[in-house]
Amino acid sequence: xxxxxxxxxxxxxxxxEQARRVLDALRLPDVTWFxxxxxxxGYKRHGHPLPPETLEMAKAADAVLFGAVGDPDCDALExxxxxxxxxxxxxxxxxxxxxxxxxxxxEGLQDMSGLKPELAAAIDLLIVRELNGDVYFGAKGQxxxxxxxxxxxxxxxxxxxxxxxxxxxAFRAAGTRGKKLCSVDKANVLETSQLWRDVVxxxxxxxxxxxxxxxxxxxxxxxxVKAPGQFDVVVTGNLxxxxxxxxxxxCVGSIGLLASASLGERQTAFGTFGLxxxxxxxxxxxxxxxxxxxxxxxxxxxxxxxxSFGREDAAARIEAAVAKALADGIHGGDLGGSYGTEAIGxxxxxxx
Ligand code: IPM
Ligand code: MG
Numbered sequence: 439x440x441x442x443x444x445x446x447x448x449x450x451x452x453x454x455e456q457a458r459r460v461l462d463a464l465r466l467p468d469v470t471w472f473x474x475x476x477x478x479x480g481y482k483r484h485g486h487p488l489p490p491e492t493l494e495m496a497k498a499a500d501a502v503l504f505g506a507v508g509d510p511d512c513d514a515l516e517x518x519x520x521x522x523x524x525x526x527x528x529x530x531x532x533x534x535x536x537x538x539x540x541x542x543x544x545e546g547l548q549d550m551s552g553l554k555p556e557l558a559a560a561i562d563l564l565i566v567r568e569l570n571g572d573v574y575f576g577a578k579g580q581x582x583x584x585x586x587x588x589x590x591x592x593x594x595x596x597x598x599x600x601x602x603x604x605x606x607x608a609f610r611a612a613g614t615r616g617k618k619l620c621s622v623d624k625a626n627v628l629e630t631s632q633l634w635r636d637v638v639x640x641x642x643x644x645x646x647x648x649x650x651x652x653x654x655x656x657x658x659x660x661x662x663v664k665a666p667g668q669f670d671v672v673v674t675g676n677l678x679x680x681x682x683x684x685x686x687x688x689c690v691g692s693i694g695l696l697a698s699a700s701l702g703e704r705q706t707a708f709g710t711f712g713l714x715x716x717x718x719x720x721x722x723x724x725x726x727x728x729x730x731x732x733x734x735x736x737x738x739x740x741x742x743x744x745x746s747f748g749r750e751d752a753a754a755r756i757e758a759a760v761a762k763a764l765a766d767g768i769h770g771g772d773l774g775g776s777y778g779t780e781a782i783g784x785x786x787x788x789x790x
Contacts, residue, residue, distance in 0.1 A: 448720025450505025456783035478509025550691030560667025567679025608673035731770030
């Protein structure tokens, strides 16, 4: 099992260290670790946010465990040198088009949600976000218009095969859960979304047991706050998925608890090649202070064991240990508690 660790910037190294401790404690046979620089760390040490040696290492691995990227020192760099390009480059270079972002309220945390506890308690949803297309990867630029105004522009598009493959991922995911899929778009305004909706409807013919619905993204944002219990699996494009998954994290209580998997088509000896990362950012304000909550990264490591290594048993053990720690009141600063990064790691290990 070849695992590439890419800690990145800010709190990235702190949280990755705790995930590594948890994985080590499982004593999985035949694990080989690699470690590479990405993001601002990649730029500072190698002159590029995604150095070629890091990309090669990721390609040669069976799975990538990623911390976070983002470094205020790098904000003034040209866009192609900024830390965020590391994760965007990995997603596209590795063909990771299917981003799974589960959101569920842990027992005892209903009161941490920004929502009323009874609404929060009902949340158990999975956002399936397309990750290789949309306005993220379209042509973009700034120009001067004929009448001398500065103009920024980004092209939004989806080709039918891109929509079809993410739709298949989402229908399959729904088949393993509550058998309900809600496709989120903005088909009342955008042609990109009209095609999205048409292709999702075509794909649905292959999944007669899944109940398909459609929702405009503005309404979906409202419904996530109003009645989040109605959602099982949500499938949406790259930009809408980015926004709705942050929204879902606050409904759950903390962005420090949400894990993600980014999967493509490549199979390894044990499962599907994937990249796993917490959905939160690099939090430069608390970097290196031992304050970050590593739980989202530890839960991402669990997803890695499930999807890339076929180890449902080990994944479930980690998830149960995190849930127990939370139920026992092991709360980081993100949940208003006083436990630091290492103490949370210790608490999860004890319960493992
Ligand atoms: C995420 C992040 C990234 C994104 C950034 C860091 C480029 O917000 O994974 O949600 O926009 O996809
Ligand atoms: Mg985001």
